[in-house]
Amino acid sequence: MVAEMKETPMLAKRKLGSQGLEVGEIGLGCMGMSHTYGPADDAESIATIHRAIELGCTYFDTAEYYGPFTNEELLGRALKGRRGEVVIGTKFGFDIASGPGFGKATRLNSRPEHIREVVDQSLRRLQTDYIDLLYQHRVDPAVPIEEVAGTVGELVAAGKVRYFGLSEAGIEVIRRAHKTHPVSVLQSEYSLWERNLEAEIFPVLHELGIGLVPYSPLGRGFLTGTAKRAEDYSPDDARSFVNPRIQGENFEVNQKAAEVVKEVARAKGALPAQVALAWILQKGPDIVPIPGTKRRKYLEENLGAAQIRLTPEEIATLETAFAHVAGPRYAAQQAAFVNR
Numbered sequence: 652m653v654a655e656m657k658e659t660p661m662l663a664k665r666k667l668g669s670q671g672l673e674v675g676e677i678g679l680g681c682m683g684m685s686h687t688y689g690p691a692d693d694a695e696s697i698a699t700i701h702r703a704i705e706l707g708c709t710y711f712d713t714a715e716y717y718g719p720f721t722n723e724e725l726l727g728r729a730l731k732g733r734r735g736e737v738v739i740g741t742k743f744g745f746d747i748a749s750g751p752g753f754g755k756a757t758r759l760n761s762r763p764e765h766i767r768e769v770v771d772q773s774l775r776r777l778q779t780d781y782i783d784l785l786y787q788h789r790v791d792p793a794v795p796i797e798e799v800a801g802t803v804g805e806l807v808a809a810g811k812v813r814y815f816g817l818s819e820a821g822i823e824v825i826r827r828a829h830k831t832h833p834v835s836v837l838q839s840e841y842s843l844w845e846r847n848l849e850a851e852i853f854p855v856l857h858e859l860g861i862g863l864v865p866y867s868p869l870g871r872g873f874l875t876g877t878a879k880r881a882e883d884y885s886p887d888d889a890r891s892f893v894n895p896r897i898q899g900e901n902f903e904v905n906q907k908a909a910e911v912v913k914e915v916a917r918a919k920g921a922l923p924a925q926v927a928l929a930w931i932l933q934k935g936p937d938i939v940p941i942p943g944t945k946r947r948k949y950l951e952e953n954l955g956a957a958q959i960r961l962t963p964e965e966i967a968t969l970e971t972a973f974a975h976v977a978g979p980r981y982a983a984q985q986a987a988f989v990n991r
Contacts, residue, residue, distance in 0.1 A: 661675075661706060661707035662675040662676050662677060662706060662707035662708055662709075662954060662957055663675070663676050663707075663957065664676065665862075665936060665937065665938075665939050666862065666936075666937060667784075667814075667835055667836050667862030667863075667864065667937065667939060668814065668833070668834070668835030668836055668860060668861050668862040668937075669833075669835075669860030669861075670814055670833050670835045671814075672738070672783070672784065672813070672814045672835050672836070672862070674709050674710035674738050674939055675707045675708045675709040675710060675939075676932060676939060676957055677708060677928065677932075677939065677940060677941075677942070677953065677954055677956065677957060678708060678709075678710030678711065678712055678740075678864065678939050678940070678941040679699075679700070679703050679708050679710070679711050679712065679941060679942075679943070679944070679950065680712045680866060680941040680942060680943030680944075681696075681700070681711055681712060681713045681717070681722055681725070681726055681943065682712070682713070682714070682717045682722060682943055683943045683944065683945050684696040684699075684722060684725055684945045685717050685718045685721045685722035685725055686716075686717040686718050686719075686721075686722055687717075687888070687889040688888055688889065688890070688943075688945075689884075689885055689887055689888045690887075691945045692945070693725060695945060695946060695947070696725060696729070696945045697725070697728065697729040698947055699944065699945060699946060699947045699950050700726070700729040700730070701729065701733075702947045702950055702951070703950055703954075704733060704736055704737060706950075706951070706954050707954075708950075708954060709736065709737050709738050710737070710738045710740065710864075710939060710941070711726060711730070711737055711738070711739055711740070712740045712741075712838075712864070712866070712941045713726050713739070713740070713741050713742075713777075714741055714742035714786075714788055715741065715742065715743065715745075715747070715769055715772065715773055715776075716742065716744075716745050716747060716788060719747045720772075720776060723741060723773055723776035723777050724776045726739065726777060727776055727777040727778035727779070728778070730777075730778075730779075731778055734779055738783040738784065739777060739779070739782060739783050739784070740782075740783060740784035740785075740786060740816065740836075740838075740864070741773050741777065741782055741784075741785065741786070742785070742786040742787070742788035742818065743761065743765070743766050743769040743770065743773075743785070743786075743787065743788060744759060744760065744761050744786075744787050744788035744789050744791060744818075745758065745759060745760060745788060745789070746758045746759070746760035746765070759789060759790075759791040759792075759793070759988070760791065761787055761790075761791035761793075761794045761798075761799050762791075762794055763794075763798055763799075763801075763802040766799065766802045766803070766806075767802065767806070770782065770785065770806055770811055770812065771811075774811065780810075780811075781810060781811055781812065781813060782811065782812050782813070783813045783814060784813065784814045784815075784816050784835065784836060785803055785806065785812045785814070785815060785816065786815075786816035786817060786818045786836070786838055787799055787803075787816075787817050787818060787820070788818050789818060789819055789988040789989075789990070790817070790819070790820050790821070790824050790990035796824050796827045796828045796831070797827060797828070797830075797831045799828065800815065800827075800828040800829075800831035800832040800834075801831050801832065803815045803832055804831065804832035807832070814835040814836065815828075815832055815833065815834055815835060816834065816835060816836035816837065816838060816864075817834055817836075817837050817838070818837070818838040818839065819838075819839050819840075819988065819989045819990055819991070820837060820839075820990050821852075821990040821991040822851060822852065822855050824990055825837065825852075825855055825856075825859070825861070826855065826859070829859050829861070834859070834861050835861065835862060836861065836862045836863070836864050837852070837856060837861055837862070837863055837864070838863075838864040838865075838866055838941075839852070839863070839865065839866070840865065840866055840867045840980060841863065841865035841866075841868065841931065841938075841940075842865065842867060842868045842869065842870050842874060842927065842931065843870065843874055843908075843912070843927055843930055843969055843970070843972075843973045844870045844873065844874065844896070844905065844908065844973050844976045845867070845870065845976075845980050846973075847980075847991070848863070852991075853935075856937075862937045862938070862939065863935070863937060863938045863939075864938075864939050864940070864941055865931055865938065865939075865940045865941070866941055866943075867943075868927065868928055868931050868940035868941070868942050869924055869927055869928070869942050870896075870927070871889075871890055871894055872890070873896065873897060873905065873909060874909060874912055874923060874924065874927040875922075875923050875924040875927075876909055876910075876912065876913050876916075876923040876924075878890075878897060878909070879897070880897055880898070880902050881894060881897045881898045881902070882898075892982065893981060893982050893985050894980075894981075894982075895978040895979050895980075895981070895982060896976065896977065896978040896979075896980065898978065900977070901977040901978035904975075904976075904977035905976060905977055905978070907972075908972040908973050908976070909923070911968060911969060911972035912926055912927060912969065912972070915961075915965050915968060915969060918965075919959065919961075919965075921955070921959055922952055922955070924942070924949075924952060924953055924956070925952065925953070925955050925956040925959055926956075926959065926961070926965075926969070927956075928940055928942060928953060928956030929956045929957075929959040929960070929961050930961060930966065930969055932956065932957065933960070933961060933966070
């Protein structure tokens with residue numbers, strides 16, 4: 652097994668985009684502390700955030716949508732008095748007054764007036780006077796991306812926002828947004844079992860100097876080797892209904908690939924999650940994955956991935972195992988929000 656985190660070096664820094672944003676090489680996805688993956692313990696979540704800072708994990712990812720609202724509030728409490736040590740990313744883009752959560756009647760809304768309103772509300776919940784990285788959570792086809800980027804640019808000029816990001820945006824939207832206001836980061840799902848970005852999106856990011864923040868870098872837990880079938884999760888856990896890859900026969904097919912991750916991990920004296928994250932880290936110096944956890948134990952295990960170096964042969968073995976993945980990454984309702 653890899654060494655305990657207390658005995659390992661602090662995380663190195665990585666640059667995200669060409670506008671000056673720099674963060675620890677692994678970030679922390681905070682969504683599960685308040686949303687999607689069942690009940691959480693706020694005290695343990697806050698302790699996890701504090702431990703992350705101690706280990707050089709400086710980027711914390713949230714959104715008004717998570718909770719809704721309660722995740723930003725939690726992060727605000729956890730980071731009080733430590734604001735200068737961290738980078739906070741949050742998101743706008745939904746009209747959530749009609750009901751929170753995946754599968755509910757939530758509408759896209761990136762109108763300029765709504766963006767301004769959301770930012771002011773997020774600032775209050777986060778107990779800060781600026782947002783480091785502001786993302787459009789999902790592309791809104793009803794609002795030209797130039798209006799969105801221009802509005803964020805105004806917020807940057809006003810000092811309320813430092814950097815602009817997009818989430819799950821396609822090539823055309825990325826290019827158009829970047830012409831209006833520089834895009835520092837694209838956040839999209841990326842992992843061993845979800846590599847749709849590589850053929851077309853990666854070249855554009857490299858061309859424009861945009862960093863990548865992969866969410867669900869552990870395949871929503873599947874790559875850790877501990878995933879269950881969809882029907883075995885509680886109804887309030889999103890994995891019970893949004894992930895076709897763990898439903899029915901798809902689970903069996905994909906489980907065979909996950910076993911290969913376990914085999915590589917055993918050979919390296921590591922954990923499957925660490926191998927999956929190490930694979931992402933070796934995909935480029937401008938990539939910062941944000942594995943989500945609400946417990947210190949798993950945080951420390953995840954950050955241990957920074958100490959692992961995969962050989963070309965190990966990388967080839969992993970990629971061959973996931974050459975075919977059974978099932979789409981989202982159910983139809985969630986897939987409709989992806990701009991690709």
